[in-house]
Amino acid sequence: xxxxxxxxxxxxxxxxxxxxxxRLGHPVPLQLATDTILNSLSExxxxxxxxxxxxxxxxxxxxxxxxxxxxxxNMGAKSKPKDVLMVRDGGVKKKHGQGSISKGKGxxxxxxxxxxxxxxxxxxxxxxxxxxxxxxxxxxxxNRCFTCNEVGHWxxxxxxxxxxxxxx
Numbered sequence: 001x002x003x004x005x006x007x008x009x010x011x012x013x014x015x016x017x018x019x020x021x022x023r024l025g026h027p028v029p030l031q032l033a034t035d036t037i038l039n040s041l042s043e044x045x046x047x048x049x050x051x052x053x054x055x056x057x058x059x060x061x062x063x064x065x066x067x068x069x070x071x072x073x074n075m076g077a078k079s080k081p082k083d084v085l086m087v088r089d090g091g092v093k094k095k096h097g098q099g100s101i102s103k104g105k106g107x108x109x110x111x112x113x114x115x116x117x118x119x120x121x122x123x124x125x126x127x128x129x130x131x132x133x134x135x136x137x138x139x140x141x142x143n144r145c146f147t148c149n150e151v152g153h154w155x156x157x158x159x160x161x162x163x164x165x166x167x168x
Contacts, residue, residue, distance in 0.1 A: 003042045007072045011065045044075055
């Protein structure tokens with residue numbers, strides 16, 4: 001087979017040779033006909049031939065012809081040059097101050113005179129380190145109870161709250 005020629009034309013030509021030998025009284029067995037066709041293909045079909053032989057496929061000449069046409073179409077798609085997209089400098093970089101607030105679609109709404117507040121819960125950040133530990137004694141002595149406004153305990157442990165009959 002000539003490189004770049006149609007595989008369909010080549011298989012049909014080989015099939016005619018096999019038929020001619022059969023009319024002359026020398027029938028060609030299917031295995032020999034398949035091997036002859038596969039060995040006469042160009043170098044482009046070498047991966048197809050290896051795959052065919054490794055899987056011990058025993059197909060008729062018509063099935064082999066169909067498989068070769070499909071392989072030819074797939075090889076044609078691979079030989080066409082593809083568009084190449086390149087990213088320079090490792091990706092898209094945002095300039096400082098141009099990040100958006102919202103995660104949804106469309107432009108972010110402009111909020112004027114609103115300070116950027118980001119709350120960070122201790123121990124639940126994204127960093128590798130551990131959150132700061134707050135001493136229990138210091139927190140109780142500095143904070144006041146919301147119920148009686150006294151220093152030394154919190155609302156959940158307030159003695160006046162428990163005396164009044166539980167939760168309000």
